Amino acid sequence: MTERIKVAVAGHRGRVGSVLVAAFQSEPNIDFVGGIGRGDDLAAFLHEKRPQALVDFTRPSEAVHNALAGVAAGASPVIGTTGLSASDIDKLETACQAKRLGGIVAPNFAVGAVLMMHLADIAAPHFDAVEIIEMHHAAKLDAPSGTALSTARRVAARRKGKSFEYRKSEKETLPGTRGGEEGGVAVHSVRLPGFVADQEVIFGLPGQTLTIAHRTTSREAYVPGVLLAIRKVTSEPRFYRGLDQLLGLSVD
Numbered sequence: 001m002t003e004r005i006k007v008a009v010a011g012h013r014g015r016v017g018s019v020l021v022a023a024f025q026s027e028p029n030i031d032f033v034g035g036i037g038r039g040d041d042l043a044a045f046l047h048e049k050r051p052q053a054l055v056d057f058t059r060p061s062e063a064v065h066n067a068l069a070g071v072a073a074g075a076s077p078v079i080g081t082t083g084l085s086a087s088d089i090d091k092l093e094t095a096c097q098a099k100r101l102g103g104i105v106a107p108n109f110a111v112g113a114v115l116m117m118h119l120a121d122i123a124a125p126h127f128d129a130v131e132i133i134e135m136h137h138a139a140k141l142d143a144p145s146g147t148a149l150s151t152a153r154r155v156a157a158r159r160k161g162k163s164f165e166y167r168k169s170e171k172e173t174l175p176g177t178r179g180g181e182e183g184g185v186a187v188h189s190v191r192l193p194g195f196v197a198d199q200e201v202i203f204g205l206p207g208q209t210l211t212i213a214h215r216t217t218s219r220e221a222y223v224p225g226v227l228l229a230i231r232k233v234t235s236e237p238r239f240y241r242g243l244d245q246l247l248g249l250s251v252d
């Protein structure tokens with residue numbers, strides 16, 4: 001039988017954290033050792049529980065602090081919290097390397113969303129125009145989503161100097177109807193109760209369209225990606241930036 005991996009969750013009472021805890025508790029190879037919330041004594045927790053992986057779905061400033069303390073105590077960071085700066089991620093990688101620990105920072109742990117972006121990367125050189133529609137729950141604070149912005153930048157970068165054609169209407173009778181624009185890609189944001197996190201990337205050429213759509217029906221969408229990451233980073237001292245790196249996805 002494979003050895004059970006000791007896992008802790010920072011942000012265990014949050015929207016994503018609580019779903020992960022429920023999943024870990026029924027996962028045979030995971031030994032969920034506890035959660036860390038606001039105001040808890042992290043150092044004492046790490047000393048007592050000795051997790052091998054510290055999963056973090058909190059806030060950017062907290063995530064870096066938690067992960068550095070975790071690494072110092074021998075726990076590989078598995079960070080889903082979004083909004084970490086590039087220098088913070090560099091700092092975490094250096095800390096992991098110094099302790100010969102694996103780690104990951106991934107802004108999207110939904111395997112389907114990562115594949116949606118990968119497939120959009122493949123399609124981008126073959127179409128002259130593309131628009132993105134992202135649909136999220138009504139409580140989302142920012143627009144567009146980080147995933148939509150990142151998809152727009154990635155597909156634009158795949159054009160190798162030839163930009164996408166963004167058609168602005170001659171006359172917008174309702175301002176903003178044509179969406180925001182990033183790298184020649186129109187981005188539209190929908191905020192409604194009932195959605196979790198959906199996105200459609202629609203490519204167009206005369207006489208045809210190609211739609212790549214990803215739908216999240218619940219926050220369980222993040223569980224398989226997080227489990228995969230825990231297994232990887234606790235078995236090898238490698239630091240990953242994004243789930244696509246861990247899945248070995250590359251278009252070049």
Ligand code: NAP
Nearest residue numbers: 011013014015016037038057058062080081082107108109
């Ligand atoms: P949430 O429901 O607001 O949960 C955040 C949790 O962090 C709360 O339980 C909060 O505790 C806790 N927290 C705040 N400060 C803390 C601290 N100092 N130490 C420990 N815990 C602390 O947010 P969410 O929707 O779960 O999202 C959390 C993060 O994950 C966000 O950055 C979000 O963008 C990101 N996210 C990433 C992915 C991905 O695939 N990578 C997917 C969805 C969301 P209290 O309950 O005490 O307030």
